[in-house]
Amino acid sequence: MTRIETAPNDRGTTSGNAVEVHGIVKHYGATKALDGVDLTVREGTVLGVLGPNGAGKTTLVRILSTLVKPDAGTAYVGGYDVLRQPRQLRRTIGLTGQYASVDELLSGYENLYLIGRLLDLPRREAKARSVELLERFSLTEAAGRIAKTYSGGMRRRLDLAASMIGRPRVLYLDEPTTGLDPRTRNEVWDEVQRMVAEGTTVLLTTQYMEEAEQLANELTVIDRGKVIANGPVADLKAKVGGQTLQVRPTHPAELPEMARCLHESGIATATVSTDTGLLAVPITGEEQLTAVIGVLGTRGFGIAGIDTKVPSLDEVFLAITGKPATAAAPAPSLAKEPVA
Secondary structure, three states, X not given: OOOOOOOOOOOOOOOOEEEEEEEEEEEEOOEEEEEEEEEEEEOOOEEEEEOOOOOOXXXXXXXXXXXXXXXXXXXXXXXXXXXXXXXXXXXXXXXXXXXXXXXXXXXXXHHHHHHHHHOOOOHHHHHHHHHHHHHHOOOHHHOOOEHHHOOHHHHHHHHHHHHHOOOOOXXXXXXXXXXXXXXXXXXXXXXXXXXXXXXXXXEEEEOOHHHHHHHOOEEEEEEOOXXXXXXXXXXXXXXXXXXXXXXXXXXXXXXXXXXXXXXXXXXXXXXXXXXXXXXXXXXXXXHHHHHHXXXXXXXXXXXXXXXXXXXXXXXXXXXXXXXXXXXXXXXXXXXXXXXX
């Protein structure tokens, strides 16, 4: 039985929060896809929800979109209860799922215009907004072609544009850049940042730490249906030491001496990897990076190459939980779930 709690105010959310989730539970048979999840998203910000495949991210998005009913707990989006006010809630949100859901028999322009009109945009505004988003996602030349002729990446971009056409108050992006090339990924990031600057609130699920760092104000990490960490991006990065400087010496035999040199200088503590022939140095900023290279250079060590490495999602999990992230079984198909 679903537990309904008293809303914090007459529209369900605490002032300043666009999304509030309290104790959400969802079972698929014996599997708990979500096991008492709590989170909030402040208005006009981006919350990044990280986790491996099967962690419960998509199930959470489906519940917040009124596509799946929770087994327990409460959730409010834009002030509306996901269970008691689904119709009102749907008019405030935009959603891009993991797979493109465009109408393949309509052109790119027709897809966007149709959705704009369904969202009650005036004809002129629906046309203008469609043209604007086609241009922003590099689809102008293909605007008149039916979507069935689009490549997978083009369909994905069209789907993203469709979720944004109504300028939703709250936008859900469920792993939006999976499979996209770097240029298109950057276009998506630019558009998300533009919408947030205009007041949209975004809940972003992703497996990419780089994407979360680019877009999110705060992060929530989910594993096996539970929230295991949350907070500002910098705080979670600090758990894994920020970036890592990787130094490849000209003479691999000098690796131990290079590490000892850095330790004695007090600038950094380095780790030697004889398998890769690299010196790994956790760094907190450009000044420390410059200092490390400077010390190694003045001591006469030859450097064949350097690189910086951003912590991966697996490294975040390792730092938070003491074990690497592991992919759990995915939730059942949405087609088997009743629409709220």
